[in-house]
Amino acid sequence: MSQSVQALAPVRFDADAQAKLSALRRTKFIAGAALALCILVFAFAKSFQGSHPWLGFVAAFAEAATIGGLADWYAVVALFRRPLGLPIPHTAIIPENQHRIADNLGRFIEANFLAPEPVREKLAEVDFAALVADWLADAERAAGLSRFVARLVPQTLAAVEQSGLRDFVTSRMLEQIEKVPLAPLAAELLSALTDDRRHQKLFDEFTRVVGRFLNDEKALATMREKIREELPSLFNLFRADAYLLKKIVASAGSLLDEVRADPDHPMRAEFDRFALAFIERLRTSKQYARRAEKLKRDFLGRPEVRALAGDTWASMRLFIEQDANAPNSMIREHLANMFVEVGRHLADDAQIRADMNQGFVVALASFVESQKSGVSKFIADQVKRWDLAQLTRLIEINIGKDLQYIRFNGMVIGGLAGLVLYTAERLFLVN
Incomplete structure (x- = not known):
């Protein structure tokens, strides 16, 4: 996409977006620190495992947590950019599929948010009269x-x-x-x-x-x-x-x-x-x-x-x-x-208000039904015209914090899995 097209509709970050960005950075830092801590714990436990056998369990947990954290870090980063800038296939998923995501987003909104029944139900909640x-x-x-x-x-x-x-x-x-x-x-x-x-x-x-x-x-x-x-x-x-x-x-x-x-x-x-x-x-x-x-x-x-x-x-x-x-x-x-x-x-006059509201619902629902394909195309076109870096940043700001918790979960689940496997090894294979 050319720079002239990208510059047509820049995404602006308001105060709320800035707050979300700050929260995302804090969560990233904590997740990175947790991963570094797992590495340090693994190295420490391995170093003293010979004199303290029980540290083997700690090392197994830290090792598996490190692997799980690295894998989930890779998965999260691959959504938005290429990990470490390497041209790994199937990474930078969102930037590489901007047009497809835009079209699918437009169709999704048209099919789910602008369908006749949801629109009528939502309009019926408003007392226009x-x-x-x-x-x-x-x-x-x-x-x-x-x-x-x-x-x-x-x-x-x-x-x-x-x-x-x-x-x-x-x-x-x-x-x-x-x-x-x-x-x-x-x-x-x-x-x-x-x-x-x-x-x-x-x-x-x-x-x-x-x-x-x-x-x-x-x-x-x-x-x-x-x-x-x-x-x-x-x-x-x-x-x-x-x-x-x-x-x-x-x-x-x-x-x-x-x-x-x-x-x-x-x-x-x-x-x-x-x-x-x-x-x-x-x-x-x-x-x-x-x-x-x-x-x-x-x-x-x-x-x-x-x-x-x-x-x-x-x-x-x-x-x-x-x-x-x-x-x-x-x-x-x-x-x-x-x-x-x-x-x-x-x-x-409640009856007249009810009749008027019914008329508003019919008229507005018909208008939405006749224009929803245009709305879908408008949304898709706007998303396609966004700057790739800004588009990625916008999506990451809104969902990135939740994705960072996947890294925490990966470290915890990976560590527990490593601990279980190490325990099973000690119980059934050493003997």
Whole structure:
């Protein structure tokens, strides 16, 4: 591997790695000292074994411990480098197999850590909805989110116009309105009006309008002129038109006052019958239905209606953009309050949180499943790009301390094995 490639992704050692490195060095020193001690003990025991036969057992233990320690030292060192720098086959295993280790590591993580079931189980342990609820319920965060959303409003409105979505929505809305039967709908609305006799208030208002009409000087002059035209000329000489008009106005005014004062007046009952009959005809008459549909189509087909929709959109856009940029924006305030309220409701509704968490698990698990091969390749590529010396040092730092204990175990097990063999020799072969 070239130096330029090796330098692309150097491994950095933080404080934790430095602590591990120090612990590894201490363990190496102790293991080396133990091996040296075994050698010294072996040499001492052999030197005085002739005068002290029992030192043979000590020598056997130290000899076998030395061999076991040397063998395990060789095995541990061979993982990371060539022992004593000698080109011995099957040594420096990790540096020599960097690419294979990288590929296998990537596949191992993909198969074991990114498998669907473990990923789903791990994701299911996280209450995503509660995190969202807590985040939204914070007024400061909600205000920040509302400011962010408000900044996107102009771009969103511009995108809606450029995409043709506004015209599409307008057309679809008019199409849906055209599908709604107008006569039955009007009948239902009028039925709701008559259920609590609110139509009688309309009747009262009608009588007041008529009363004001009867007191209007211009209207009275027009009525007097009409009466004069209908009366013979002889009656006009005696000003009969004024007399008749006065009587008509007085009688009508008195009748209207009676109607307004009496909630059970016969005219009110007549108005009830008229209203109910009209509502029933709207509900059942095909002729009324055809007329209503024609009226609706004519109304929706007028260009002024579509122009009105465009003007309404333009006015709404101008208002939203101005308010979103205002210091005391109502939109931002309402958005912030809405986010806080959503967070509180979400925190109180366990079922919605459960549904949201299930959705998060499905979505994130699907994303991991679709991307895990890329993760595997990414890990493998990163490991391949590491500097060989740094890669070896990184692995040795993290597992080397435990490997050094193999040397201790080798010395102990080897020593015990040597002691057993020496004892067996003394018992069975010397005799």
